[in-house]
Amino acid sequence: MLVLDVLKPSEPSIVDMAKKLGEMDGVDGVEISVLEIDRRVETVKITLEGSSLNFEKINAALDRYGATIHSIDKVASGKKLINPS
Amino acid sequence: MHERMLNTLRKKYRSYERITGMSKIARRYFVMNAFDGALTMFGLIIGSYLARVSNPVLVFSVGMSTALAIGISGLWGAFLTEAAERQRELNKLERSMLRKLDSSYIGEASRAASYMVGGVNALSPFLAGLITLSPFLFAGKGIIEVDLAYRASLGICFGIFFGLGAFLGRISKEFWLISGVKMLLAGLTVALLTFALNSSGILGT
Numbered sequence: 337m338l339v340l341d342v343l344k345p346s347e348p349s350i351v352d353m354a355k356k357l358g359e360m361d362g363v364d365g366v367e368i369s370v371l372e373i374d375r376r377v378e379t380v381k382i383t384l385e386g387s388s389l390n391f392e393k394i395n396a397a398l399d400r401y402g403a404t405i406h407s408i409d410k411v412a413s414g415k416k417l418i419n420p421s
Numbered sequence: 422m423h424e425r426m427l428n429t430l431r432k433k434y435r436s437y438e439r440i441t442g443m444s445k446i447a448r449r450y451f452v453m454n455a456f457d458g459a460l461t462m463f464g465l466i467i468g469s470y471l472a473r474v475s476n477p478v479l480v481f482s483v484g485m486s487t488a489l490a491i492g493i494s495g496l497w498g499a500f501l502t503e504a505a506e507r508q509r510e511l512n513k514l515e516r517s518m519l520r521k522l523d524s525s526y527i528g529e530a531s532r533a534a535s536y537m538v539g540g541v542n543a544l545s546p547f548l549a550g551l552i553t554l555s556p557f558l559f560a561g562k563g564i565i566e567v568d569l570a571y572r573a574s575l576g577i578c579f580g581i582f583f584g585l586g587a588f589l590g591r592i593s594k595e596f597w598l599i600s601g602v603k604m605l606l607a608g609l610t611v612a613l614l615t616f617a618l619n620s621s622g623i624l625g626t
Contacts, residue, residue, distance in 0.1 A: 343518065345527055348436065348527075352439065375517070377518060402522045402526065404519075404520055
């Protein structure tokens with residue numbers, strides 16, 4: 337599991353972004369919630385779950401959407417998620 | 422293979438459209454410049470008729486050169502204007518994001534919108550001109566009489582005016598007939614003014 341704090345332009349929307357991230361290899365589920373909306377940009381929290389998340393590829397995909405990762409807020413790895421909530 | 426390529430193109434178009442809203446702008450330019458092209462041809466045809474030009478090839482070549490010039494002017498004007506506006510918006514967004522966005526979807530969509538709007542602006546008057554003048558092409562080949570070509574061209578012009586008006590009416594949810602007639606009035610104004618100028622001797626024919 338990977339939780340990212342991301343700054344993105346208002347367009348493309350989080351719907352497009354979630355769809356694109358969800359189609360990536362190794363990603364089983366995506367959740368994006370909006371934390372803050374400004375005039376042209378928004379800060380979102382992206383939660384990704386999957387059997388083999390590739391951070392480099394995820395970063396590259398976000399980059400194509402014009403987004404920037406502010407911080408990596410949570411990472412969980414291994415055979416068992418310690419605190420899935 | 423072709424279907425997959427078309428699908429990719431369609432997806433790309435949709436995502437660019439969501440980012441830039443380019444089809445709305447292109448639609449506006451299409452109506453505006455097709456109207457410009459058709460109205461210019463209308464004036465040219467009436468002028469040629471009043472000057473008793475009986476050579477259809479002459480009318481066609483003069484008309485097409487004019488349509489080409491309007492098309493090129495549309496391409497340059499719309500592309501440069503649109504590119505400048507889009508770049509300005511992109512710069513603002515880049516300042517908010519504190520990063521360059523040229524290689525992102527947003528940068529790509531922004532460039533695609535400029536090309537598309539420029540293309541539509543160039544093609545619409547050119548196509549309107551070509552359709553309007555097509556009877557003279559047939560007259561040049563001896564298929565129809567020059568008189569009929571004049572009448573057919575003027576009829577096509579009125580058809581284009583009305584069609585563009587009706588199209589606008591459909592967009593604005595106004596009654597298409599009223600909207601079509603509004604556009605037709607522009608053509609009638611040109612016709613009336615030309616005839617008035619001609620009968621007063623200002624046009625010298």
